[in-house]
Amino acid sequence: MTGGYPSPAQPSVPSGRVKPADQARQLISALTDLVRRGTQLLQLPEALRQSARQQTAMLADEQLFALLQQRPVADLKDLMSKGTRLGSLEAGGYRTVADVLRTHPGHLEQVPGVGSHTVQEVVAAARKLADQLRKESRVRLDPAAKPVGHTQLLATLTAARHADSAASALRGPIAQLGQQTQPLIPQAERVTSSWRMTFAGRKKKEEARAAVAQLQAILADPAVVALQYTVNSAEQATDPRNYRPEQLWQDYELDAAAFNALLSTVGGAGQVDDREAAEGFIGPELRQKISAEPLDTSLLNTTLREYQAFGAKYAIHQQRSILGDEMGLGKTVEALAVFAHMAAKGQHRFMVICPASVQINWMKEIERHTDLAAHLLHGRDRDINGSTWLSQGGVAVTTFGTVSSLDFLADADIAMLVVDEAHYVKNPDAKRSQAVAAVLTGAQRALFLTGTPMENRVDEFRNLVGYLQPRVAHAVTTADAIVGAKAFRRTVAPVYLRRNQEDVLTELPDKIEVEDWVQPTRQDEAAYRDAVQGRNLMRMRRAAFESADSAKLERICEIIEEAVADGRKAIVFSFFLDVLGTIHRALGELAMGPLTGSVSAPMRQQLVEDFTRRQGGAVLMAQIDAGGVGLNVQAASVVVIAEPQWKPSSEEQAIARAYRMGQIHTVQVHRVLAKDSVDERIREIQENKRLLFDEFARKSDAKESDARSTDAGMHRPAVLDDESVPKERRVILAEQHRLGLQ
Structure with missing residues (x-):
């Protein structure tokens, strides 16, 4: 919400010097008006959505x-x-x-x-x-041209977002206030009429005066005073006319995904075939039951697209199932919506088991999209964090390699278990599969996430289903897959929901950008520490790829594996030739290139043409300063940036190679970033933040006391804010200070 609003008026409690009749009228008027205004605010989310629908329809025309x-x-x-x-x-x-x-x-x-x-x-x-x-055609907000109609629609969407928050905050208090005042107001109204009081009996008079006293106490209650402020503020925030165009577009650019998700829900209903595809081609009877399933999003801080809401309802209704949406459609958010719903209904403990390469992503997504506490059960603090999780509840995040060592899980009473990249447990004889199965036994509900299409992997699919619904697993045969992907999905609908990008195309933006944060391995940390010790900034930026146990390399390989399984081509950008070489060797025959500055223009074009014509999966390796300029690579719909660049424009130019006219797929952009590294500092520079400011704010709040936060390290050196010092040197100093190497 923008600034510049008038301050809410101070709530007034009628003075004792006012005549009793006038005092009663003021009390009744103030309280009935507050309930009326609050009730109107509860109706605003749908009213504003309807207004947005009308605006969208006009823009579409x-x-x-x-x-x-x-x-x-x-x-x-x-x-x-x-x-x-x-x-x-x-x-x-x-x-x-x-x-x-x-x-x-x-x-x-x-x-x-x-x-x-x-x-x-x-x-x-x-x-x-x-x-x-x-x-x-779809209506897409245009932040470049900023047309008047788009600005007006954006104002309505902004007001609708605030209306959602206001309705969530006001629903309980307004209902309670109505229940308190409703029986008192008819009695208090007697006091407003001297004629009625004159002819009333003693008991009626006492009841009327007591009702006025109770209403006066209610209006003076601090909770009701606060409620008046909330209503005043919400009325300002839910009026689209109160927003300045420049602030609207600035807010949009900061959180385009949330606005686009809300826009997708007001664009009007799709065709019947589109809805069937967005709901995974499951049968009409089951689809109707799932659609009717309630979904409480009061603890969720994001707007779900319609297909995402259906996916969350599916997981709730089916209890133990597999969500197989294609990469980029938001399986993580769908799983978090299930957690948030169950937490709102009184459940306490939830768990995610995932590869080590995505555990930090899960932590960040939980903190960003929900009001639930996130607990990392990995590394040296896993038992301490586990104890906190057991006592306080929330979402525990652990890895396939760690879960077998968490003995306390046997009695954890897990309300919902999510297994990410579930194809990791496709072999039931593997130790990690058995460890996951043991936790699964004690979980009330379970959801497996995998973007790998299962139609051509029936044996693997049967194994995964066996963990969840053995009866369905026994019924799945190879013949089910032969009849085609849609028929296969209908057959296994009780346990498997998958949507491809094409199924929900009308709900998707042209570009989906994801930050893939990884936790460096011990070998990664050792190489990085050595680079910081040597003040070698270039080595610091690529140290994450030095070890044989590289967390970044593992995550990139996972992204490429899933992209290839979905029949998509990818392009991987890095500033460093040796990093491209490392990734090239890991990907093997899938990789083409690299496309570098030393490659002649005709050879560059030939490489792109070969990449475009290549059948099946392919990955083009490109140096960001060479591959990011002057070439069109629309054949690639997955873009991976191996490390952050000093200038955001370098990344945007690289992304534009794939994200341009002629691209028929939604472009997925993955920025692969290492936690506790120079990547965080470069992101701070990109976002014009103060170096290490957030890091030390966190340390101050948590009062951490580990090797990285000694007494000497609990203050930020002034040089970090000295812009006369080159940013490269300040980044090195920041990392040396953070690691206690000065």
């Missing part, structure tokens, strides 16, 4: 008309009977499809050489083309 103005009448030939001639219409000045649709058919028939039959065919074809374009 404008967008459609602009498209039709660009389509010549000749484009209608393929939609008409052979032999229908359009030359006379064009000669008469009707050159575009838009010209045809905005003209009455009777006027078209007056054009020389144009008969009624031709007009009927042309108009029908124009309407058919318009319907096709309407289905395919």
